[in-house]
Amino acid sequence: MSGGGTQKSLRKALGALKDTTTVSLAKVNSDYKELDVAIVKATNHVERPAKEKYIRAIFSAVSATRPRADVAYCIHALARRLSKTHNWAVALKTLVVIHRALREVDPTFHEELMNYGRSRSHMLNLAHFKDDSSPNAWDYSNWIRTYALFLEERLECFRVLKYDVEMDRPRTKDLDTVELLEHLPALQQLLFRVLGCQPQGAAVHNFVVQLALQMVASESIKIYQAISDGTVNLVDKFFEMQRHDAVKALDIYRRAGQQAERLSEFYEVCKSLDIGRGDKFIKIEQPPASFLQAMEEYVREAPRVSTVRKDQVVDNKINAPKEVLAIEYKNTQEAEARPPSPPPPEPVKVEAPIAEPPDLLGLNDPVPDTKDLDEKNAMALAIVPVSDQPPSTAPIHANGTTGWELALVTAPSSNESATAASKLIAYTMMQSEETIRM
Incomplete structure (x- = not known):
């Protein structure tokens, strides 16, 4: 036990030394001294939440009122912090800063973050991150990877929906069929990443993990409400859809039922951890099985748009030469209807002057x-x-x-x-x- 405690104390001292050195270098070499110091102190090796004043300094640097160069530099500094660290506390606290900025800063930060991801390797790709300094750190690393996937999917959902489902009012109840079939899968994929954030092992009782999990759980409520509104809208349009769209809608409806069951289990875990205080979570009800059967029967009998379109294309291809021939025939008739122009002489028919010899002398x-x-x-x-x-x-x-x-x-x-x-x-x-x- 004493050996483990000594190793842990040594790791903390080494992390503090790294943070101090980084801050000193930022004060000397950086053109953004205050911002670099705030980023280091908000994402240091200390295994507890960062101080609010440092997080607010970062938010100020990425707001819409700041020059785009300053915002790009801040995002680059956060990405560099993520890519170079092998410490779970630094990685998790950096992700928390990014998550909070997505929730609390204007939507221009979403766009800048996506632009950075398109121009470089995506900063939220932590699929290979691990901190193997201890068994607990391994559990923390596992949860950090799933948390990063959620944030990455959150940006992708924003790209599809063109708005943030947490910050704006859900719009799925007013969409047409085409937009519903595009937006609902994106929301369901985001909810799938939420369900993946259920902590395991030592991560269940880590305070920093619980802080991040609380934000994820609170967002899941609005995500599920948007999916529910969209599903009701989809059901209203379902029995008028062509078969191709009805098959997609049926898959969305089935997945919504499966995710509702898993989300209930996720909320039970959150309640046991006193996350969200329980009363904020919505009650989830499963749709009747008879309605799902009616939808499946409709899909089997729904009209096939693709077949009709294919037949129309074939008919057009078959009739195309006929139309050309008809035009040529019409032109021929018009030509015959016009007064005939004197035909060119045919040298072959020279028998006419031989049969009736002309008066060549012209006397x-x-x-x-x-x-x-x-x-x-x-x-x-x-x-x-x-x-x-x-x-x-x-x-x-x-x-x-x-x-x-x-x-x-x-x-x-x-x-x-x-x-x-x-x-x-x-x-x-x-x-x-x-x-x-x-």
Whole structure:
């Protein structure tokens, strides 16, 4: 026994020395001397609650009236205190300061704390924290880890709800279905972390643990009231939901019943420890089992929105080509309804002038304007395909003939080219005849 007492006394002396050294360094090197001293003294190694004046100094540093740089520095100093310590008293008292700031300072502190967590590793992640200096310290460490999870979930709930359920009036009774299905799971997860804060072993009788547990228990009342109001609102909308939403709502309703039973046990533990004085805790009643059965039957028969939407998508995909074809057909009909434009001449149909030989000499027709005729003939002959050779290398006939006559003579001798040339000459003659007749 004497050896254990000596070790405990030595640990306390070492902790006090560390605190004194930290305070001395803060007074010399820090630009925020007063704040650093307040943080060290509010979270020192002494195994009893911190003095209120140091906590108030910290709250003043993180209020909305202070520059954001000061608030960020204070949060950084608290996070550094948490990350470097292996002493349960320092860790627990730091968490208590943060918890009280969430409850007593304006909501801007919530936002600054979340911003710090997004930019760096989350300061409330104490999953690996342990103080193995004694068996009691091990029990304290276990409770500190669950307490840190509660505070972390408290911030997450604030992010989802956009308000603090402890500081503001619950709004779940006025939400629509979509918001209810988002807010109620967040509140139930927060209540799950509350139930995890039930102390075990030596932590049951530790005064600092009981102080923090009292804040957790008092918040659980408002959390449960918000869940109850939301559940009543959800039940009112339940029998009009589609199946997808009804399944989620049924899971929420079942979990609410399970948590109500566990919360009653949690309150019994708190009453036995004289936490909350018993009369502050609400009476929890279980819903009738018949109502749960009616909800389950409705879920089995509820309409499936996803199936309807899927059928609509398939129909749209099937009908999409038909709509395009209908538009094309309509355009075709409109085109047919309009006065027909003169179709382009078809070189293939050259039998018509052969069947009825035209008066090529034009003896019975008036004499056309020679200049107009030459221009039209030149335009018609300009589309005759010429050989791939450049104009400068075109062959010259012995009698000096060049131009389109020579191009026709020297064109490729393939059947395709010959046929195209003959059809083009015939077409030119037809155009000349029509011009003469005009």
